[in-house]
Amino acid sequence: xxxxxxxxxxxxxxxxRAALVMAFVLPTVIxxxxxxxxSGAIGDRIRIHVGLADLARTPTTERLAAALSAEPSLRVERxxxxxxxxxxxxxxxxxxxxxxVLRGDLAAPPAGADPGQPVVxxxxxxxxxxxxxxxxxLQRVLNDxxxxxxxxxxxxxxxxxxxxxxxxxAFLDQAFAEQRARKEPFSFASLVERxxxxxxxxxxxxxxxxxxxxxxxxxxxxxxGAMTLVExxxxxxxxxxxxxPGGLPVIVLGKFGFLTLQGLVQAGxxxxxxxxxxxxxxxxxxxxxxxxxxxxxxxxxxLALAACAAAATxxxxxxxxxxxxxxxxxxxxxxxPRFLMPPWLQDLGWFTPNAWAIEAYQGALxxxxxxxxxxxxxxxAAAAAGLGLALLLVARRRV
Numbered sequence: 001x002x003x004x005x006x007x008x009x010x011x012x013x014x015x016x017r018a019a020l021v022m023a024f025v026l027p028t029v030i031x032x033x034x035x036x037x038x039s040g041a042i043g044d045r046i047r048i049h050v051g052l053a054d055l056a057r058t059p060t061t062e063r064l065a066a067a068l069s070a071e072p073s074l075r076v077e078r079x080x081x082x083x084x085x086x087x088x089x090x091x092x093x094x095x096x097x098x099x100x101v102l103r104g105d106l107a108a109p110p111a112g113a114d115p116g117q118p119v120v121x122x123x124x125x126x127x128x129x130x131x132x133x134x135x136x137x138l139q140r141v142l143n144d145x146x147x148x149x150x151x152x153x154x155x156x157x158x159x160x161x162x163x164x165x166x167x168x169x170a171f172l173d174q175a176f177a178e179q180r181a182r183k184e185p186f187s188f189a190s191l192v193e194r195x196x197x198x199x200x201x202x203x204x205x206x207x208x209x210x211x212x213x214x215x216x217x218x219x220x221x222x223x224x225g226a227m228t229l230v231e232x233x234x235x236x237x238x239x240x241x242x243x244x245p246g247g248l249p250v251i252v253l254g255k256f257g258f259l260t261l262q263g264l265v266q267a268g269x270x271x272x273x274x275x276x277x278x279x280x281x282x283x284x285x286x287x288x289x290x291x292x293x294x295x296x297x298x299x300x301x302x303l304a305l306a307a308c309a310a311a312a313t314x315x316x317x318x319x320x321x322x323x324x325x326x327x328x329x330x331x332x333x334x335x336x337p338r339f340l341m342p343p344w345l346q347d348l349g350w351f352t353p354n355a356w357a358i359e360a361y362q363g364a365l366x367x368x369x370x371x372x373x374x375x376x377x378x379x380x381a382a383a384a385a386g387l388g389l390a391l392l393l394v395a396r397r398r399v
Contacts, residue, residue: 047072048130051090051099053079056118060106060149067145068100074137087122097130098123100138106149206278211361212334214270215354216325218263218297222304223321225259229308229394230317248394252309256301256387263297280365288364288372295379296357302386303353309393328352353382 054065069076077096080086087099104118119138123131142150158164229252271289274280282289307324311317329335331345332354338346349355360375 047075048097048133049075049077050134051079051087051096051122052076052102053081053083053087053099054102055081055083056102056104058105058107060146061102061118063146063149064102064106064141067141068138071137071141074134084120084122087120091122091124094124097127098134100134106146107152206274207280207365208337208358208362210271210274210280211358211365212354214267214293214361215296215300215332215357216329216334217266217270218300218357219304219325219328219353220321221266222259222263222297222300223307223317223325225262226255226301226304226308227314227317227321228255229305229390230311230314249391252305252387252390252394256298256305256390259301259304260294260297263300264293267293267297282365285365285368288369289361291369291376292357292360292364292372292379295376295383296360298383299353299357299379299386302383302390304386305390306386306393309390329354331355333358353379356382 050068052065052068054061068074069078079090079099079101083103084101087101090096091099099122101120101122102118103120104116106118121131121134121138123134155164232251271280271282271293275282304321307320308317311320329352332338332349332352333341334354338349338355341349356375356378360372360379363371363373363375
């Protein structure tokens, strides 16, 4: 009977071309779209659109404008000479994400003069993330391309305190100019050494979203397949199946086997697209990836069968398949990485299967089976609990 239930579900899927496309083609397409969006929206490839207006036209502002225009992490668009009103209008209508207006010389002013603020940043509250990115990139470009200007302003601050006089300041400014002319790097410009936790696998950012999208689609697909439990109950077929050898629990076991295999194929298709389109490497860790995909598929199948066994009507099962899965996916990090969430929501995410599925894939592809063992344990427990609850519920309904 287990084999018969497996065969019935397989034939139903194969005969429904629309369902077949949605089960095995749609996950790959959706993953490709999400990977293209998020691989460029988070990380070192983000490129915000910056409007730039140089009103001062001094040597320092021209150097800054040239450095910003050459910065690959920014898309710089030169604005007209109208000044701040034009910049405000460009940001308000969405032509640029933020705007920088260079209205004064960046070099330190003479002693006694008002230093002012030579740079004006125009921001849009609806694009709040663009502001800290623009400020961070501006500071980095200043340190890299105009270190002498930055240091001259620091020296001017010291002069205003009375610790040094005009002669000392002129001497330091001259020393900075000579060092820049010799193209010798300033020590603070190379103060930080960057080290990455990357394990050598290509495009680990996309690997994250491959696992995240896999968790979502396996839950959706498993819920759709498990809804046959509700349909069989409402059509009266479940009553006839109860008289078969083993009864409904055997049918549930057959469905569990089919949904697990279906999920494994879906995971394989998603990660195949990740490897072909984005260079994600699975080969060195394929045993760990296979074990993770099998456990994630079993987890999705078990939870889906438990939810549909508990549902009294198809409407209840449909709500669980849509709102329930979407809620778990949102909190669990399948839609937005959990590190971007508030701390309390990050902690809440550990109670979702999506978070553990993502953790398992990250560990398996990053460091291997040993790193994925805790997540495997949680996924295995969730699969067993879901399947056990489904068997218990259908057995009680039979009685």
